[in-house]
Amino acid sequence: xxxxxxxxxxxxxxxxxxxxxxxxxxxxxxxxxxxxxxxxxxxxxxxxxxxxxxxxxxxxxxxxxxxxxxxxxxxxxxxxxxxxxxxxxxxxxxxxxxxxxxxxxxxxxxxxxxxxxxxxxxxxxxxxxxxxxxxxxxxxxxxxxxxxxxxxxxxxxxxxxxxxxxxxxxxxxxxxxxxxxxxxxxxxxxxxxxxxxxxxxxxxxxxxxxxxxxxxxxxxxxxxxxxxxxxxxxxxxxxxxxxxxxxxxxxxxxxxxxxxxxxxxxxxxxxxxxxxxxxxxxxxxxxxxxxxxxxxxxxxxxxxxxxxxxxxxxxxxxxxxxxxxxxxxxxxxxxxxxxxxxxxxxxxxxxxxxxxxxxxxxxxxxxxxxxxxxxxxxxxxxxxxxxxxxxxxxxxxxxxxxxxxxxxxx
Amino acid sequence: xxxxxxxxxxxxxxxxxxxxxxxxxxxxxxxxxxxxxxxxxxxxxxxxxxxxxxxxxxxxxxxxxxxxxxxxxxxxxxxxxxxxxxxxxxxxxxxxxxxxxxxxxxxxxxxxxxxxxxxxxxxxxxxxxxxxxxxxxxxxxxxxxxxxxxxxxxxxxxxxxxxxxxxxxxxxxxxxxxxxxxxxxxxxxxxxxxxxxxxxxxxxxxxxxxxxxxxxxxxxxxxxxxxxxxxxxxxxxxxxxxxxxxxxxxxxxxxxxxxxxxxxxxxxxxxxxxxxxxxxxxxxxxxxxxxxxxxxxxxxxxxxxxxxxxxxxxxxxxxxxxxxxxxxxxxxxxxxxxxxxxxxxxxxxxxxxxxxxxxxxxxxxxxxxxxxxxxxxxxxxxxxxxxxxxxxxxxxxxxxxxxxxxxxxx
Numbered sequence: 001x002x003x004x005x006x007x008x009x010x011x012x013x014x015x016x017x018x019x020x021x022x023x024x025x026x027x028x029x030x031x032x033x034x035x036x037x038x039x040x041x042x043x044x045x046x047x048x049x050x051x052x053x054x055x056x057x058x059x060x061x062x063x064x065x066x067x068x069x070x071x072x073x074x075x076x077x078x079x080x081x082x083x084x085x086x087x088x089x090x091x092x093x094x095x096x097x098x099x100x101x102x103x104x105x106x107x108x109x110x111x112x113x114x115x116x117x118x119x120x121x122x123x124x125x126x127x128x129x130x131x132x133x134x135x136x137x138x139x140x141x142x143x144x145x146x147x148x149x150x151x152x153x154x155x156x157x158x159x160x161x162x163x164x165x166x167x168x169x170x171x172x173x174x175x176x177x178x179x180x181x182x183x184x185x186x187x188x189x190x191x192x193x194x195x196x197x198x199x200x201x202x203x204x205x206x207x208x209x210x211x212x213x214x215x216x217x218x219x220x221x222x223x224x225x226x227x228x229x230x231x232x233x234x235x236x237x238x239x240x241x242x243x244x245x246x247x248x249x250x251x252x253x254x255x256x257x258x259x260x261x262x263x264x265x266x267x268x269x270x271x272x273x274x275x276x277x278x279x280x281x282x283x284x285x286x287x288x289x290x291x292x293x294x295x296x297x298x299x300x301x302x303x304x305x306x307x308x309x310x311x312x313x314x315x316x317x318x319x320x321x322x323x324x325x326x327x328x329x330x331x332x333x334x335x336x337x338x339x340x341x342x343x344x345x346x347x348x349x350x351x352x353x354x355x356x357x358x359x360x361x362x363x364x365x366x367x368x369x370x371x372x373x374x375x376x377x378x379x380x381x382x383x384x385x386x387x388x389x390x391x392x393x394x395x396x397x398x399x400x401x402x403x404x405x406x407x408x409x410x
Numbered sequence: 411x412x413x414x415x416x417x418x419x420x421x422x423x424x425x426x427x428x429x430x431x432x433x434x435x436x437x438x439x440x441x442x443x444x445x446x447x448x449x450x451x452x453x454x455x456x457x458x459x460x461x462x463x464x465x466x467x468x469x470x471x472x473x474x475x476x477x478x479x480x481x482x483x484x485x486x487x488x489x490x491x492x493x494x495x496x497x498x499x500x501x502x503x504x505x506x507x508x509x510x511x512x513x514x515x516x517x518x519x520x521x522x523x524x525x526x527x528x529x530x531x532x533x534x535x536x537x538x539x540x541x542x543x544x545x546x547x548x549x550x551x552x553x554x555x556x557x558x559x560x561x562x563x564x565x566x567x568x569x570x571x572x573x574x575x576x577x578x579x580x581x582x583x584x585x586x587x588x589x590x591x592x593x594x595x596x597x598x599x600x601x602x603x604x605x606x607x608x609x610x611x612x613x614x615x616x617x618x619x620x621x622x623x624x625x626x627x628x629x630x631x632x633x634x635x636x637x638x639x640x641x642x643x644x645x646x647x648x649x650x651x652x653x654x655x656x657x658x659x660x661x662x663x664x665x666x667x668x669x670x671x672x673x674x675x676x677x678x679x680x681x682x683x684x685x686x687x688x689x690x691x692x693x694x695x696x697x698x699x700x701x702x703x704x705x706x707x708x709x710x711x712x713x714x715x716x717x718x719x720x721x722x723x724x725x726x727x728x729x730x731x732x733x734x735x736x737x738x739x740x741x742x743x744x745x746x747x748x749x750x751x752x753x754x755x756x757x758x759x760x761x762x763x764x765x766x767x768x769x770x771x772x773x774x775x776x777x778x779x780x781x782x783x784x785x786x787x788x789x790x791x792x793x794x795x796x797x798x799x800x801x802x803x804x805x806x807x808x809x810x811x812x813x814x815x816x817x818x819x820x
Contacts, residue, residue: 088604090614104670108615148789164627165793168620171608194498198581204500205518210578217574260514337747379558383575
């Protein structure tokens with residue numbers, strides 16, 4: 001019976017789950033260029049400094065800074081142009097005392113020069129001579145060797161998920177292959193005598209499978225590989241066999257169970273047969289989603305979700321998403337956007353339970369309003385019509401209309 | 411010269427670009443199960459109501475509500491159990507006056523019944539009789555036909571990007587194929603005599619290509635297909651030929667130019683040869699990223715990015731990301747997370763320009779602090795070391811240390 005569940009808070013439940021997980025999934029070495037959103041399984045180290053030569057950050061003239069000291073528009077310094085630093089090559093010329101060399105943004109500083117004067121601060125007097133109208137300090141307008149990265153510097157920590165600039169940074173260092181966590185494979189089984197595949201036409205009493213697809217989407221967003229395993233009827237032996245096979249072929253398993261008490265109990269019993277330690281939490285103090293089962297079987301996470309689609313999404317967001325990241329070794333996954341909005345209606349809650357309220361965001365007089373999308377939690381389209389979730393903390397007993405709330409966006 | 415640029419504000423520049431874009435990319439019909447993050451090119455409509463039959467939301471007994479009126483614990487109503495509604499089938503039994511049928515969550519309501527009494531509100535007196543200890547109203551604990559979606563209802567608007575619950579909702583309706591915008595192909599060319607492929611060992615004066623990879627990542631995140639076209643030297647004819655080919659094979663083109671004035675001018679001239687109307691903005695009032703070129707050539711967007719990696723990322727985020735979504739017909743793309751944090755140092759800015767400051771987020775005494783990552787904007791690793799960007803609006807002249815700011819997370 002529901003009242004006998006070991007109900008944990010969401011935070012405690014996730015911690016307990018993580019405590020029993022085995023370490024991250026195996027690693028693989030892949031092309032850095034294809035590693036967007038993948039999680040590092042090694043700390044790449046700079047083999048060389050970046051930049052590897054002193055570079056100009058401006059168009060202008062490479063000079064010896066001392067030659068410009070005291071230069072003003074009224075009293076410019078005169079320098080002889082000794083040549084040009086060509087892009088992409090080491091300049092063959094040197095800059096001696098009283099000399100300057102033409103240089104472009106990104107060009108290599110010639111020997112002898114220690115600063116760059118912007119072209120706007122100079123004037124040509126003859127083909128071979130310029131006036132410098134402002135002094136520059138040594139190093140001015142120059143990127144020094146190793147100013148971006150020093151040789152031997154660790155570039156990114158293990159467990160970091162790779163963003164576009166990280167890929168760019170690794171490529172800048174010539175690190176074109178990288179060791180990352182494999183994408184965790186997540187088996188997904190839908191259960192229920194009433195559930196049919198979406199391709200079929202439901203007969204009276206039948207409904208199409210929804211949760212396989214919402215959970216697949218969440219797994220994919222978290223960097224995992226969803227492995228849908230089909231629909232299993234409400235039969236203990238068949239469910240156990242299917243769950244064993246699915247878990248063997250995956251790194252984690254999600255059972256989207258029916259919502260009736262007998263089916264939930266069956267799911268829990270099946271999970272307990274899959275390996276040690278088995279069920280860790282049977283029930284979490286959230287609404288919707290309370291009858292959630294969290295388990296670890298032989299090091300692999302196993303989730304028993306309530307059958308109704310809104311509960312399944314809430315539980316997926318709260319537990320499956322962070323677990324899929326955690327399995328990759330990532331403790332700081334990308335964060336979903338949160339928006340402050342003014343609540344349009346009173347929303348009741350019960351202390352001791354975290355409430356998820358689906359809301360639509362509406363802009364009114366230049367301000368965001370969060371309007372609860374009412375409807376039973378069995379209705380998938382309440383989620384489709386929502387922009388995000390208002391989360392009411394465990395100790396609150398509701399939120400008043402007009403209060404500013406934080407909405408977690410989908 | 412930079413001073414002659416037609417400098418637009420970021421908002422005006424993007425609007426001008428969008429005004430000249432041709433409509434969205436072509437559409438394609440794909441499996442709904444594979445359509446996560448794709449953008450709808452049609453409005454799916456409900457062929458049937460959902461649910462298609464009245465369903466119980468509880469474990470209990472299907473009853474005629476009128477039979478329970480006035481029932482209390484002290485004075486229960488007595489009903490005869492006429493049978494059970496099996497999961498996944500139309501029940502063969504009916505519920506007559508004074509009768510009840512066992513029903514499970516998700517089960518179909520038998521003819522005659524109009525409400526469900528939770529099992530917890532009942533007690534078995536004999537094998538065939540129950541006591542009902544609370545009255546229910548007609549419709550109580552029942553999902554009505556069409557309560558989730560009515561037949562003929564439009565399910566989602568054109569231009570909507572598909573989230574996990576949207577995929578689930580479409581599958582619930584049996585919509586297993588869906589028309590979406592094709593993923594826009596974005597050609598990317600790096601230019602510069604000094605730029606080499608990351609696989610090569612740089613000689614003095616050479617640097618590895620970075621922007622091809624950061625821009626590819628941004629394009630991928632926005633649902634596009636990056637088409638890297640290699641590195642072209644600073645030669646007008648070769649760049650024009652490569653740009654023509656790349657744009658022909660793509661829906662948009664990004665030229666990551668060098669940063670010297672002469673190279674920028676070359677890029678601008680190349681872009682003007684690619685089609686009408688050509689360059690729309692040469693320079694945008696942002697820092698870094700001012701020398702950006704925005705163009706539309708024969709309906710396709712073309713971007714000329716400053717060569718330095720930080721500018722390229724800022725411009726990519728400001729212009730390329732929304733454009734790739736817009737090309738798919740999506741005006742409300744996924745929003746990046748924004749976090750409020752307290753600024754650790756004074757940051758200066760110039761009114762009339764939007765400033766992007768890279769920051770690291772640090773938790774101190776339970777509060778987020780935004781710490782600027784100082785360093786020249788040519789340094790890719792300032793971006794790698796940052797968690798997000800502090801955006802200083804166009805009319806501000808700096809932010810004081812200690813102020814609360816909004817950080818746009820990567």
